[in-house]
Amino acid sequence: MTAFPEMSPLRWANQLTKMLDLAKGQDRYPVDVEELILEYSRTVWPDDPVLKVVSQPLKGFEGALVPVHEDPRGWLVISNSTASAGRRRFTVAHEAGHYFLHRHRLPNGLHCKEEDVSRRAGKDIEKEADAFAAALLMPLHDLRRQVDPKVRPTLIELGALAERYGVSLTAATLRWLEYTERRSLMVVSTDGYACWARSSDPAYRSGRFIKTSGPPHEIPAVSGAARPDMADACRAGISHPSGVWFDEDVEEFTVHATALDQVITILHFGDARPRWRVPDEEPEPDVYDRFVSFESR
Ligand SMILES: [Zn+2]
Structure with missing residues (x-):
């Protein structure tokens, strides 16, 4: 299977949410994001999977997505071991977001700072990874x-x-x-x-x-x-x-x-x-994705 370059963060999160709802039922929280990213990436991109999710001290950073070039090649997701379990879960989901959405653009991977993964205030790709993480871990429905x-x-x-x-x-x-x-x-x-x-x-x-x-x-x-x-x-x-x-x-x-x-x-x-008041017709963004045109492809 090929990558899905057009898919938005919310569409990715929504697709995974539907899959988890089917596989694990409604009462499946908290999301086991490590298991998800390891199994899903291995199945869908066996030549370019997330090989491991590790927790280690990261100075000045909360998380990282790091490429592995030797065999087997793939990616490492790292979260800062000094953070609380809750913050680490969000960080791993954020790095999973970078993997799904940005790895082709970032062959050298990236390191993410605290403000990138906790305030949803980062720019562009950081915002996208946060939106993905929030929607995956806390689906609106x-x-x-x-x-x-x-x-x-x-x-x-x-x-x-x-x-x-x-x-x-x-x-x-x-x-x-x-x-x-x-x-x-x-x-x-x-x-x-x-x-x-x-x-x-x-x-x-x-x-x-x-x-x-x-x-x-x-x-x-x-x-x-x-x-x-x-x-x-x-x-x-x-x-x-x-x-x-x-x-x-x-x-x-x-x-x-x-x-x-x-x-x-x-x-x-x-x-x-x-x-x-918020207008009633406002859709739930991670249920009804805005990129409707994708559906017709
Ligand atoms: Zn990031």
């Missing part, structure tokens, strides 16, 4: 059954998603932000300043976002994110009046003391007004 797109999940519910899919809280929350119909955002901060933030589409369209590309954005001093002494209350949820985070009421959930010394905050805003 399953995610929607876990958390209704209309509800405000608590930290416990988002934590349960992370648990189900075997990924970090950040990865699960980013995926939820992609499909929720609510106005919500996540901000990750250190030492009182925002490192990066992401809004749901309805939140963004109503002006509820935190810009981190310009001057440092200070976390409000009276917010839970600036109060590690209130860690328990922050986890349970705190209501803030207008003027704390934004000029409207918000519900804040914050996790202090995470593995990377980052503070993770989720903000829920009030019910969306009609003009902020």
Whole structure:
């Protein structure tokens, strides 16, 4: 079988998702991405497979896709052994994405940094590999059954998603932000300043976002994110009046003391007004791929 050069990240993830649904049923999470990439690549591209998935210390990088030129030739997928199991799973899926989508363009392989595999903020091929990983590990059809797109999940519910899919809280929350119909955002901060933030589409369209590309954005001093002494209350949820985070009421959930010394905050805003609502006709991108023309080939 030849490669499928036209296939998009989401189409690849969707095809593998359908295959796994058929082979393993609906309750098959977390996805065993190592087994998948090894078996699938060996079957479909026996001359150019992923030979091994290994975990080893990688300085300054979270993962790598490395070509092996001697016999048997193929590829190595490497994930950083100092990362948590959840982050390693996402990294392996990200590198699998590079294998499926980019290996022909990258005969020398590549190394991926932390921001490439955790924030979905990388450019071009990094974004594609992240989109593939998120869709493969957390397919929307399953995610929607876990958390209704209309509800405000608590930290416990988002934590349960992370648990189900075997990924970090950040990865699960980013995926939820992609499909929720609510106005919500996540901000990750250190030492009182925002490192990066992401809004749901309805939140963004109503002006509820935190810009981190310009001057440092200070976390409000009276917010839970600036109060590690209130860690328990922050986890349970705190209501803030207008003027704390934004000029409207918000519900804040914050996790202090995470593995990377980052503070993770989720903000829920009030019910969306009609003009902020995501149109009903918006398709689920990883179920109905945008490249419909491929179907007719
Ligand atoms: Zn990458």
